Amino acid sequence: MKKNNGNKRLLIVIILIVLVALISGWYILFNGGAKTTLVVNEENVTEIVQNTIHTKESFVQEVKRKPKSMTASVPIFMYHFLLDDYGTYPDVENFMKPETFEEQLKYITENGYETIFMNEIEDLENYTKPVCLTIDDVFVYFYDNGFPLIKKYNVKVTLCIIYEYINGENYLTTEQIKEMLDSGLVSIESHTMSHEKLTTLSTEEKRRQIIKSKENLESDFGIKVNTLCYPSGDYNNEVIEIAKEAGYQYGIAMTGGTYYSYIHDDLYRIPRIYANRSMTLNEFARYLREANVEVEW
Numbered sequence: 001m002k003k004n005n006g007n008k009r010l011l012i013v014i015i016l017i018v019l020v021a022l023i024s025g026w027y028i029l030f031n032g033g034a035k036t037t038l039v040v041n042e043e044n045v046t047e048i049v050q051n052t053i054h055t056k057e058s059f060v061q062e063v064k065r066k067p068k069s070m071t072a073s074v075p076i077f078m079y080h081f082l083l084d085d086y087g088t089y090p091d092v093e094n095f096m097k098p099e100t101f102e103e104q105l106k107y108i109t110e111n112g113y114e115t116i117f118m119n120e121i122e123d124l125e126n127y128t129k130p131v132c133l134t135i136d137d138v139f140v141y142f143y144d145n146g147f148p149l150i151k152k153y154n155v156k157v158t159l160c161i162i163y164e165y166i167n168g169e170n171y172l173t174t175e176q177i178k179e180m181l182d183s184g185l186v187s188i189e190s191h192t193m194s195h196e197k198l199t200t201l202s203t204e205e206k207r208r209q210i211i212k213s214k215e216n217l218e219s220d221f222g223i224k225v226n227t228l229c230y231p232s233g234d235y236n237n238e239v240i241e242i243a244k245e246a247g248y249q250y251g252i253a254m255t256g257g258t259y260y261s262y263i264h265d266d267l268y269r270i271p272r273i274y275a276n277r278s279m280t281l282n283e284f285a286r287y288l289r290e291a292n293v294e295v296e297w
Helices: 002-029 045-064 098-110 140-154 173-183 203-221 238-247 281-288
Strands: 071-075 076-079 115-117 130-137 157-161 186-190 226-231 250-251 292-296
Touching: 045 186, 045 292, 098 226, 098 281, 140 173, 140 250, 157 173, 157 226, 173 203, 186 203, 203 238, 238 250
Parallel strands: 076 130, 115 130, 130 157, 157 186, 186 226, 226 250
Antiparallel strands: 071 292
């Protein structure tokens, strides 16, 4: 009988030690990491446990706090090359002058607009005038002519990367992409493996283009890829189903116009505005004026 009592006491001691360790860990975590000495005895252990659980629950509720409802209007601009000289390239409108791009960034910052990443499109409760800047293809010209302006005006951009182009001629290097990611001003999303028109491909090749590009970008750069940017704006229902299966949350097209959360409820068909070489500052500002978020808590 004494032996059984001894075993019970030992078990109780072990349980108390584990409990104290757990409580101490939570206590330090939710008190800013401050060093705190806890005195635990039979009288106060219940109180400490209850307070710790309450603190944890309050913290989790605060993190998960979302508004009751939210409607948003977000101009999402689509850029390609930032270059003065377009050489013999036939599509002149894809080449925006760097000075034009700078005028736009200056207008954004001076007029209280807030740039967001593409993966923030559903988390706009802390914004009032959001605008999203997306860059397709992203040749090295962006690193040379765009990234310095991004840093100068402290704005966010989303780059849509063609995976198999990385480290190729006139394209971004792995090191350049990492440098831009490290700035905190750049996010990257998938523009497929090799920029083929997806609807023209076999199902097997569609899957490779969509799934492998996401997996490779995530593995190489330690990021989460949420958005599929359709090459040439080309997609169909099969493309969307594969994107969903792969874990993409958003699909961005080349259809013009502002994104309205209360109209564009299919997040795999998000429209973008073509920011081309001929776009005037007045036209750019007209789109920006639609930026708005209304939240009910």
